[in-house]
Amino acid sequence: MATIRDVAKIAEVSVSTVSLAFSSPGRVSPRTLEKIRAAATAVGYVADPLAQSLARGRSRMIGFVVGNVGNPFFGDIRRELENYALEHEHFVLITDSSGKTDRERDLIEHLIGLKIAGLALAPSSFGPDYVNFVESIKVPMVCFDQKVAGIERDFVGSDNFLAGAMLTEHLLQLGHRRIAFIAGPQHMHTASERYRGFVETMASAGVEVNPNYVVDGQFTRSAGYEAAMRLLIQPERPTAILGANNAVALAALQAMQELGFSCPDDISLAMIDNVQWSSVITPRITMVVQDTLQLGNIIARRLLHRITDPHAASEPPQDFVLAPKFVPGNSCRRI
Amino acid sequence: MATIRDVAKIAEVSVSTVSLAFSSPGRVSPRTLEKIRAAATAVGYVADPLAQSLARGRSRMIGFVVGNVGNPFFGDIRRELENYALEHEHFVLITDSSGKTDRERDLIEHLIGLKIAGLALAPSSFGPDYVNFVESIKVPMVCFDQKVAGIERDFVGSDNFLAGAMLTEHLLQLGHRRIAFIAGPQHMHTASERYRGFVETMASAGVEVNPNYVVDGQFTRSAGYEAAMRLLIQPERPTAILGANNAVALAALQAMQELGFSCPDDISLAMIDNVQWSSVITPRITMVVQDTLQLGNIIARRLLHRITDPHAASEPPQDFVLAPKFVPGNSCRRI
DNA sequence: GATAATGATCGAACCGGTTCGATAAAGTCG
DNA sequence: CGACTTTATCGAACCGGTTCGATCATTATC
Structure with a gap:
């Protein structure tokens, strides 16, 4: 060479x-x-990029840290970021924490050791220790998906309150009153906001929420399955189930199928967030989806702005919150 | 610092x-x-890892290059590799070529610039130019998924002939004779082997393959949809469709649903490779799946062996071919 | 007890770039 | 035409490590 x-x-x-x-x-x-x-x-x-990075004290690489790169939500965002970064001669290093906070921390420290120019992070945790850690990162960064209280950084995400409210309103309009909610981990901003959207919309409509109808699905398939089963064995079953994310909703669908319930004839189902092959799942689930391409685009622009513009460091952090989109399916019937 | x-x-x-x-x-x-x-x-x-890499001429990072990190097949392999690498104090850099050969080449050159210790590559192309390029890579590497003629490197993959043959035999046993095949790009080893498995099994059973029943789905959703439509509009329709991968098979299911055909009552369906939410897709598709965990494990071991063992460079390349597994569903009926 | 082998430590060169102050040549101005 | 800028180029120090041959003090060998 x-x-x-x-x-x-x-x-x-x-x-x-x-x-x-x-x-x-x-x-x-x-x-x-x-x-x-x-x-x-x-x-x-x-x-030699390595020698350059060593001498300059920074590279032209961008770190991308999420909990599951296989999730199509993160996939779309990643693709947008990669394309935009490439146009600006930056290179994206993808890493996957598997949702584990320790692993995430290791990855981030590794990336910082590599003198990355910037970091796009989907936070996996919360709380003072975590906030301190994230705040200690001095690299230009943009957080997305999960808004964490106390982290003073740019944030890009969707209006999760609205997402929960939209589907709740839809079910109410179809005549449902016995609506169940499979919630996510309440310490997560996305989960608590979606839940709040459900609760407040129900309250506005003057419909009481049956406490037995609110179960915890942890945003995971297995916990969602269990939670759904708990709903389905109740003597007075809900007429509709609202899943706080795709995993718990599809787990609920599976549970319904296994017990012999028909969706939407017996029970209606709606969910937040898409999955890859949703169009071949019967019935097509009514859902609210995030504008992943737009989110990815904003993340990319904002991060590269922070990286390339020397004045950017003094700009205060900003939140970008996008409205989700309603996608009708045939999993909700009028009653 | x-x-x-x-x-x-x-x-x-x-x-x-x-x-x-x-x-x-x-x-x-x-x-x-x-x-x-x-x-x-x-x-x-x-x-400082950067200074170390510069001085040593090699880092402790492993490059992972695939066409689509969102594909759960690659996801499982990635996870295995990450875990194993971590145990051996190596760090995996994930990259996504989006299936584009130019991009793949850029990524690999970038990674080599970073002085990666090793490379796990799912080849995206074939032909002399491509082979020359891959052969020119002097970093320890393991290829997987796609076996490319002419590349003299370790290879880890599944027996794709067997995968095609197993499903064909299954359909034959159920009494099907008019079996259609939605093929992948024939220059890809996986695709041609699966096709060969289909053709030879049909021949062994003395069943003639109707040329109109073999269509090209390019392993993509859109081409698969078109190919399936071509099958479904024929006056003498096949009684069963065999999709050479998950994308074309599910696209076929969608096409069937849209035209009002019932699966398996009107047409049976089988596919090679799983998808994430297959258990909630109605009907559950009968399929043959690859042992992704085992594949990932072998890739990881082999690559780290090549990286850490100084004698490994002289070892000749080796092929590791695993048998796929049959997973019954209810998408194939006896006729 | 002289000689060889062994072990611990060091200095200097090196990996391949960047950056900044110095210097010399060229251009500007009154 | 002399004083003052500006422009082009250079040398040297630096980024933060590794590596190898040299040195010197011990220990083993005969």
């Missing part, structure tokens, strides 16, 4: 001039610039 | 001794080792 010294020797200039020629070509005379470029192509010189 | 020179100063030894103390503690006297360790913890010294 050719080094900068090889190029300097061939072009008959100093090493520092070669370095200058590549970083700010305008500050080198046209003649020497030409010589240097010719020499560089002759030996096939490409700057 | 504390550097190695800070530690050296405090421990009153030379910089090289500190370096030695961390890389091979046995070659330093117990007394000085203790002094150095104490000094290191006192100032919170952690070696």
Whole structure:
């Protein structure tokens, strides 16, 4: 591999001039610039990114840290970020914490060791320790998906209250009163907001929420399945189930199928967030989806702004909250 | 951040001794080792991975390059590799080429620039240019999923011929004779092998394959949908459809649903490879799945063997081919 | 007890770039 | 034309480690 010294020797200039020629070509005379470029192509010189990062103290890599890269929600966001970063000569390092906070911390520290230029983080936790850790990160960063109280950083996400409220209102309009809610972990902002959307919409409509109809699905398939079963074995069954995310809702569908209930004839079902093959799931679930492409786009722009604009560091953190979209299916019937 | 020179100063030894103390503690006297360790913890010294990589000419990072990290097949493999790598103090950099060969090449060159210790690659292409490129990679590597003719590297994958043959045999046993096949891109080894499994099993059973029943689904959802439609509008429809992968099979299910056909009453359906929420798709598709955990495990072991064992470079490349597993559903009926 | 082998430590060069102050040449101005 | 900028280039220090040959004090061998 050719080094900068090889190029300097061939072009008959100093090493520092070669370095200058590549970083700010305008500050080198046209003649020497030409010589240097010719020499560089002759030996096939490409700057070593590692050496550059070491000398500069920062690389052109962006860290992307989420709990599950397999989740299509994160996939769409990742793709947007990758494309935008590529256009700006940055490179995205994808990492997966499997939702484990310790792992997430390791990953982030690793990435910082690599002197990443910026970080896109979907927080996996909450609480003072976690907030302290995130606040201690001095790299330009944008948080997304999960809004964490106390973290003073740019945030990009959806209006989860609205998401919960929209589906609740839809079920109410169809005549449902016995509506059950499979909730997520309440310490998560997305989960608590969705729940609040449900509760407040019910209250506005003057419909009381049966406490037996609110169960905890932890946003996971297994807990969601259990929670759904708890709903389905009650003597006075709900007429509709609202799943706080895709995993718990589909787990509920599975539970219904296994017990022999028909959806939507026996019980209606609605969920927040899409899944990949939703169009071949019978019935097609009525849902509210996030605008993942738009979210990804905002994350990318904001992060690269913070990275490239020297004045950006002084700009106060900002929240970007997008409205979700209603996607009708045939899993909710009028009663 | 504390550097190695800070530690050296405090421990009153030379910089090289500190370096030695961390890389091979046995070659330093117990007394000085203790002094150095104490000094290191006192100032919170952690070696800069970037500087280490630059000096050593290689890092402790492993590149993982696939066409779609969102695909659960790759997700399982990734997780296995990550866990195993972590146990051996290596760190996996995930990248996604979106199936584009140019992008893949860029990514690999980027990773090599980062002086990765090893590479796990799911090849996205074929042909002499591609083979030359892959063969030019001097980093320890393991290829998986797609076997590419001409690439002399370790390969880990499934027996795709068997996968195609198993499902074909199953349909034949159920009495089907008019079996259609939605194929993948024939230049891909997985696709051609699955097709071969279909054709040869049909031939062994003395059943002629109707050429109109073999359509090209490109392994994608959209092409699969189109291909399925072509099958469904024929006057003499097939009684069963075999999808060469999950995307084309589910696209076929969607097409059947849209045209009003019932599966399995009107047409049976079988597919190769699982999808995430297959258990809530009605009907549950009969399928053959790959042992992703085992594949991931072999990939991880093999790659880390090549990375850590100095003699490994001289070992000839080896193929590891696993048998797929039959998972019955209720999408195939006896006729 | 002289000589060879062993072990601990060190200095210096190196990995491949960046950056900044110094210097010399060229251009501007009154 | 001399004083003052500006522009182009360079040398040297630096980023934070690794590595190898040299040195010197011990210990083993005969």
